[in-house]
Amino acid sequence: MTTAVAHASRTAVAARARQVTKAYGTGETRVLALDNVDVDIARGQFTAIMGPSGSGKSTLMHCLAGLDTVTDGRIFIDETEITGLKDKKLTQLRRDRVGFIFQAFNLLPTLNAIENITLPMDIAGRKPDTEWLNRVVTTVGLADRLKHRPSQLSGGQQQRVAVARALAARPEIIFGDEPTGNLDSRAGAEILGFLRRSVDELGQTIVMVTHDPVAASYADRVLYLADGRIVDEMTSPTADQVLDRMKSFDARGRVA
Template sequence: MTSVVRSVAARASDVWKVYGQGEAQVIALRGINVELAQGQFTAIMGPSGSGKSTLMHCLAGLDTVTRGDLFVGDTQVNKLSDSGLTKLRRDKIGFIFQQFNLLPTLTAEENILLPLSIAGRKPDQVWYDTVIKTVGLEDRLKHKPTELSGGQQQRVACARALVSRPDVIFADEPTGNLDSRSGAEVLNFLRNSVRDFGQTIVMVTHDPTAASYADRVIFLADGQIVDELLEPTVDQVHDKLKSLDPHAHSGDV
């Protein structure tokens, strides 16, 4: 059987992130080497304080590294100027956060189109229609965020991340504020956007159910990658997390 050779959407090479000095020094990332494949849904997991959010923020150019190199596609993130980083985040990266981050005065449609408006770009109408249909928001476009449920607001945020066709979407606990049904809607949408549109998604989560939607799960502990699972099940993820953090309760890892 021939395996598909995928391009690399983002990678970290010997990345260290150190906060503070002397007694107060905290090493958040210790020599991380990882490649994240294009057209794949990758989840990053680990106990609290393992460095998973730090790694994602560094890859996305939201935080700087102490040492090492980071790439999104062929672009070396850690060598960019502030304006270069702004351009990278505008043109190549989509973000989905736990706190939806929608502007309350704008309609769902205006929120979705905001990154393109800021960049002075027009949406590709066919792609826009496809995204709206996929997130199931056709009849909600004129509503303000306060008129939408949490699940609908997060689907607006997902559509906003997708509409500019970024190289990579970084999702930070995207279902953290949602009930299980709304969470499943959002996760199905993310998985389908990988499968149907070849989107690349990197998601930080503490939830084994959310991680089971991914193609690959990377586990961090003490700032290092310690393991990974391919085509993970909820039980496999749960057992792996328990072995990394035996003191954690099942719902709090």
């Protein structure tokens, strides 16, 4: 199947949640992290998820990515329902169709940059698409750092390797959990710029949890969570608009 045909056969929605509930504990100690959430993640767009601490934003991302189970409801990656998948099938889906970027760079210190980038594919026994890999490496500005080990790279460069690793297997969707949280503002802006370019130039779909209004301003759409529910959204945001919206949440996470 050609790339054009493959993309044409996919829906315009890369991932979706239907009536998703996530609860921890039972009885009086039961905590509702997600409360009947419905959301569509558009393909080929950059979506940011924001909300006060404890609002459920990381839980939502982890459930969408198949990293956590739901108590009730359904999660889909494209047309594949992942709720109820056996561990082996779910692991395979995450490996082949989903990419991840976290605060911690999660690089192996004994491998150089290119080896860290291709490691997931090497483990899966898949050969990288050389043309695509070169495009990814160029997009994130690593062409002259591929032989360097993590200890020889700055924090920003290490996170570039992590971004390239997520992009290299050409996943259908990439999830980022505070991907710039451990970086200074300059390095963080570089990483966000690379993520933006990967959407605009490489057609990637990205979902990012963040607390930073500047980071959220790189997204096409911002979803706001409070008390486990999506309570608002914004398209084409600016950092000031995001900050103003966040200020409307009181200390308990409800819209004022």
